[in-house]
Amino acid sequence: MSAKNSGYIPEDIVEQVLTATDIVQLVDGYVKLKRRGVNFIGLCPFHDEKTPSFTVSQEKQIFHCFGCGQGGNAYRFLMEHERMSFPEAARFLADKAGITIPEAAGSGRNPDEMEALYYAHNLALEMFQANLKHERYRSVYVDYLQKSRGLAPETIEHFSLGVAGTSFEDLVKLAQKKGIAPTTLAKAGLASYSSKRNTHFDRFHHRLMIPIQNLSDKVIAFGGRALKKDEQAKYINSPETPLYSKGSTLYGLNLNRDAIRKENCAIVVEGYFDLISLWQVGIKNVVASSGTAFTLQQGRLLARYADTAYLFFDADSAGIKAAIRSVDSLYNAGVEVKVISAPTGEDPDSMARRGAETIKELIKSAERYLQFRFRAFDRAGSGLVERNKLIGELKEISARIGDDSLKS
Ligand SMILES: [Zn+2]
Missing domain, CATH: 3.90.980.10 (DNA primase, catalytic core, N-terminal domain)
Incomplete structure (x- = not known):
């Protein structure tokens, strides 16, 4: 996503898109607004509050929160609220306004x-x-x-x-x-x-x-x-x-991002139907990696919406390998990783069909990555050489990310 939509956008187009956008209409899609005098007010989406201090001015085409100080124009709102990059926000609003943003010169795309x-x-x-x-x-x-x-x-x-x-x-x-x-x-x-x-x-x-x-x-x-x-x-x-671009797309993110942001965590599954079945039982903070290990781009994309990822792959060895291969990218993007283990012979899809409660129990029992690795190691019954390799690898991860949560 980010690689595709990055790039220079001419200043006059940036202005043209902004002029064609009504910030009240835009914000109203995300926050319930009420008219008060010349302005519109609502509960701030950027901090917890019971009485509205979040104000949108139609005249000035800006938003401002008197509680937490967040404020800016329509671009800023999308960047803060939807975690879009500037070019993404610009393209999003341009699309709505029916304005075509020319591709950056040299991008080879017309x-x-x-x-x-x-x-x-x-x-x-x-x-x-x-x-x-x-x-x-x-x-x-x-x-x-x-x-x-x-x-x-x-x-x-x-x-x-x-x-x-x-x-x-x-x-x-x-x-x-x-x-x-x-x-x-x-x-x-x-x-x-x-x-x-x-x-x-x-x-x-x-x-x-x-x-x-x-x-x-x-x-x-x-x-x-x-x-x-x-x-x-x-x-x-x-x-x-x-x-x-497969490596920079996460299946289901457009549909589930609100739930992911709300929970501040995402369940990461491999298959489309894993995600669809979970959604059906009401577990909506889910994305699917479409059968490959996470790339750094996917990690960064997810990091915009959540601090924690729960890897939920099949219990078989291919599933464990996929989990292991995904970890680096997620940590490098600043996302904490936990692992949900389905019982042997089960997968997220089959577990979802037993209902949301079953899944919620599994999430509660999620392991930190280190625990998961040691348990997978013990289960495989590997010897000393393998053990030393594992310890070396985990030390390297700990050192690189300097994260205390790994030192459990
Ligand atoms: Zn606020």
Whole structure:
């Protein structure tokens, strides 16, 4: 996210966006405001209070809190409240105002192309969602999602789930009708080129489709879960594109960031359905790393919203390895790490289906990272050489981050 949206934004555009923004309308989306005289007041989102001292001035287009002193313009509000960087805040407001921010010179990206890529994703999303409602894919909706996955219709709707049809050219054809060339679709990661047949075909077919959105709620990629039992690849995901960088995106962050900020901690899971199942039972402060170890960028992204991450991966050895590989990035981003262990043979998805209380108990029993490592070590029954290696590694982490909480 941050790498993509960073970059210089011309001063006149910064001003133009600010002029086109009404701060009262913006803040009202996050804070309940009441008119008082020429101003609007509400309970301050930056400090705890019972009587409102948070004021928004429509005339001056600024906010100010007489309790904690926070204040500034619309950009400042988004940077403080949504933890956006300045370019992110600028792009967010520009989007709302329908103003195009030119890409920084030398970025190699042109705004028309970016728009076309977003448009292609929207087209795909609409088609996948329409498919899911279609009689033809009723078994996906009823048997797979509802019966087998245990998802309610509202959950399916909330996560905009869909289905890619069995044909290899549904999307290519639809896009062409809408003026999107197959080459653009390929650039969006939604089509592939076959040199043998000299033609483009849909990247996703016969898959359950999970849209991945950026912090402005725009679809930038998809995860595709196989629907056929004997399918080789259980998941096919979008490749890296000008819109999507896997290492700097966290699945579900746009949907769950308010809950994460409120709890000041995030549960980190691997899979889309882990997150979706947890959300359904009311555990909403969750992000998914989409099956890879955390990168430093993802760590920094999460650090904007929470001080603590609870790693909640499968109990098997692959899950433990993923947890271990994620730790460095999170610590380096300043996020404290704890580990939730699911019982053997279980995963976050299966645990979520037992209800929110089960999950809350697991969170209470979360271990500090050091404890977790020693226990995993003991369980593996490793020898002295391994033990010394582990101690060396943990000392190194402790020294680097200089964090007392690790010295438990
Ligand atoms: Zn305040």
